[in-house]
Amino acid sequence: MSDLSTQLIHHPYTPPEGFEATAPGVHKASTVIFPNVAAMHDRDWKRREAYTYGLHGTPTTFTLEARIATLEGGQHCLLAPSGLSAVSLVDMAFLKTGDELLIPDNAYGPGKTFAEGELADWGISLQFYDAMKPSDLAAKLNRKTRLVWLEAPGSVTLEFPDIPALVAVVKAHNANAAQAHPLRVVTALDNTWGAGLAFNAFELGADVAVQALTKYPSGGGDVLMGSVVTRDVTLHDTIQLCHMRLGLSVSGNDSELVLRGLGSMALRYAAQDAAARALATWLQSQPQIAAVLHPALPDSPGHAAWKRDCKGAACLFSAVFKPELTQQQINHFCDSLKLFKIGYSWAGPMSLCVPYNIQAVRSLPWPHQGGLVRFAVGLEAVADLQADIAQALAAMHYS
Structure with a gap:
């Protein structure tokens, strides 16, 4: 093989066996070579x-x-x-x-x-x-x-x-x-x-x-x-x-x-579980909120089944606002949040929120009349997240 390009493609070197590290190797291929x-x-x-x-x-x-x-x-x-x-x-x-x-x-x-x-x-x-x-x-x-x-x-x-x-x-x-x-x-x-x-x-x-x-x-x-x-x-x-x-x-x-x-999944799950429960429990006491939905809360639908079958809960909870608050005010609340960013998905390091119109996406009756916001709690400090929600709730009165 005198041509350099051929030598590079068919190079005889193979790395020695026995390499071991904490992270598995990354193998990428479309073609897999067979020995015969x-x-x-x-x-x-x-x-x-x-x-x-x-x-x-x-x-x-x-x-x-x-x-x-x-x-x-x-x-x-x-x-x-x-x-x-x-x-x-x-x-x-x-x-x-x-x-x-x-x-x-x-x-x-x-x-x-x-x-x-x-x-x-x-x-x-x-x-x-x-x-x-x-x-x-x-x-x-x-x-x-x-x-x-x-x-x-x-x-x-x-x-x-x-x-x-x-x-x-x-x-x-x-x-x-x-x-x-x-x-x-x-x-x-x-x-x-x-x-x-x-x-x-x-x-x-x-x-x-x-x-x-x-x-x-x-x-x-x-x-x-x-x-x-x-x-x-x-x-x-x-x-x-x-x-x-x-x-x-x-x-x-x-x-x-x-x-x-x-490797860090169980730790993150537990941390976000604790933070979400703390925030959901606190949010129940806020005057703008009609209901907080989280399986670990006793008043949330299905709490008994969750308590029987589960060892934890994810980072999600939803807040139903009182009916007198308009969707425009709820949207303003979301826009006023600084740490909770507006975006889909959850379980990442950054806290997120999304407003939903439940009546528009369900065929069965929905028992609440007010608008809903789903929160996904990240890995920020709970005190900072609570303060962020508190200031955004206060801002609703000025929308």
Whole structure:
């Protein structure tokens, strides 16, 4: 090889084995090199025993999958480019034309929109059910149902459902329909809020656990990624085939960032939990506020189920303002906050807030008349965050 470019591409040097560090190595590849044709033919891309193509995994993504599976208490994990893509992947893996999907009315909005848009266009019907009433789920399960989503707590309004009771309803339906309809209904739980730390989705009975790794596992507010975890290899294989056909993958660099975040995840979760509870409790006493929604508060819907099933709570709480305060005043309150920035997502180091019109995004009646603001507590000092909310509440009177 006399040409320099050829020498550089086919350079014989390989680094010595035995290097070990606290951070896993970052491997990036589209093409994976096989030692011979026999090895190419022998490797099965569906099993994590060897490498076939970058789309199917590298040492970095395999490492992250294994750790997320452990976090969730599962056996098998697949990574997706975002939390929403993980939700959509589960939908597409288990649903076909003529099937029906059941989603909690208070579920993650973009997941509902995907069902109302693409899934509806593909001939998949949809019903929303009241997650706080297992009887409502039981009434809506039918011979077309193939997938039931669970979410704990509900998005934005944070009602905490009785997950075991909802799962029991689905299991009873499956048992009664087993002979006539051998295709059982699958339960999938969005565990982004619990993050594998507050509760174990599989111990509460779910078949599939989904997370937006964008949130707690990353923790930096700078990565988009999702995960789908199962214990059942048959369910995993069904999801994995769909995952491959869709060409879903994540980058080595993004995987490195999530791997780095996992080490501090439990500490961050606990710190933000304590801060959110302190602020939520204090905010209850403020005259502008009609209700504060946080599963750990005794008056919050589903508190008893949260207390029974959970070891902690995430960084979120929502404040319902008194009806006499206009949306313009509530928007002015958000604009007046200095430490709480206006932005979507949560579980990063910076505190965030977003105003919501709940009546516009729910089909079931919403018991409150006032406007709502969701707070996501970061890692700032609680006293500073409380002072920030206090000054913004005072500013409402001057809007």
